[in-house]
Amino acid sequence: MEEKIYALIIDDEAGNRENLRRMLEHHCPQVTLLGECASVKEASLSIVKYKPDLIFLDICLPDGTGFTLLENLREVSPEVIFVTAFDQYAIQAIRFSALDYLLKPIDFGELIRAVDKAVQTIRLKQQNLRIQNLLLNSLRQDKKKKIALSVADKIEFVEVSTVIRCEAESNYTTFYLVSGEKLIVSRTLKEYDELLTPYGFLRVHQSHLINPDEIRSFVKSDGGYLLMNDGSSVSISRQRRNEVMEALKLI
Incomplete structure (x- = not known):
């Protein structure tokens, strides 16, 4: 029964x-x-x-x-x-x-x-x-809020400010954190674009969503790309280039 x-x-x-x-x-x-x-x-x-x-x-x-x-x-x-x-x-x-x-x-x-x-x-x-x-998120400042990420057999609560970038892999999204940890979540990047854009994140490419606070430099060669604080490089798509450049001026 x-x-x-x-x-x-x-x-x-x-x-x-x-x-x-x-x-x-x-x-x-x-x-x-x-x-x-x-x-x-x-x-x-x-x-x-x-x-x-x-x-x-x-x-x-x-x-x-x-x-x-x-x-x-x-x-x-x-x-x-x-x-x-x-x-x-x-x-x-x-x-x-x-x-x-x-x-x-x-x-x-x-x-x-x-x-x-x-x-x-x-x-x-x-x-x-x-x-x-x-x-608790209702009491935290924006970048101190935590997002719930369902990974494998548990739920990780990650402070927004500790996310360096998110990368799309088919229907999965990989979160790269300041700690060096990688978390793979079975949800699309589009969903996290909607959730994190209000907190200042930038969609710079079809496959990349980044935290502007973690940008180390903008490299003009090879069509232009972003160098992040963890040493990773992120391409900027042609379609989003002007939008991204305007956003970088405000950082």
């Missing part, structure tokens, strides 16, 4: 709760709902009372945000799937910590994928360090 996963739905709109409940009943029979909550206060009490394995958490609640709820949790740390209307800042923060989210209206395929992933995490009893990183 398949082990059940116990969950709470936290959303201030009754229609959204009902829709998600029906989708879970139809598509995710491994999930048993313990209840539904419409506010941070109500959810805080229910989480302490029921100690759910998983919560479906709306970000905008009448008496605070989903992040507020998570900050107030102490001894209980359920797995979290955020459910939200499009909010660029919130989604950026969530993705930065490698957490799952569902956009409203919810697609049942995405729901199944997110639930399956959460179930695996719960059953393996992984400590949810990603939540802690999300909350």
Whole structure:
């Protein structure tokens, strides 16, 4: 018999709760709902009372945000799937910590994928360090924020300022760190371009994303390339050359 996963739905709109409940009943029979909550206060009490394995958490609640709820949790740390209307800042923060989210209206395929992933995490009893990183990032200065990188059988939390560059290798991205360590992540460079560009990183080539703080020099020969502090050289594509040169003037 398949082990059940116990969950709470936290959303201030009754229609959204009902829709998600029906989708879970139809598509995710491994999930048993313990209840539904419409506010941070109500959810805080229910989480302490029921100690759910998983919560479906709306970000905008009448008496605070989903992040507020998570900050107030102490001894209980359920797995979290955020459910939200499009909010660029919130989604950026969530993705930065490698957490799952569902956009409203919810697609049942995405729901199944997110639930399956959460179930695996719960059953393996992984400590949810990603939540802690999300909350700590709200207190850190931009370059002190940490990005969650899933490598092999663990999650590495890497301070943005310690990344020298990222290099694309098919559907993988290799992170080169100040420490000399290399981390290979099974996500595309395009995703990290979106995540790291707001923190000053430059996409200088189809295969290269760099931290401008780690540039040692710009070499004009051979069409122009960047020499990084770790001794590596990074090509600049013709299409991006003017954009990169303008950005270098501001460093």
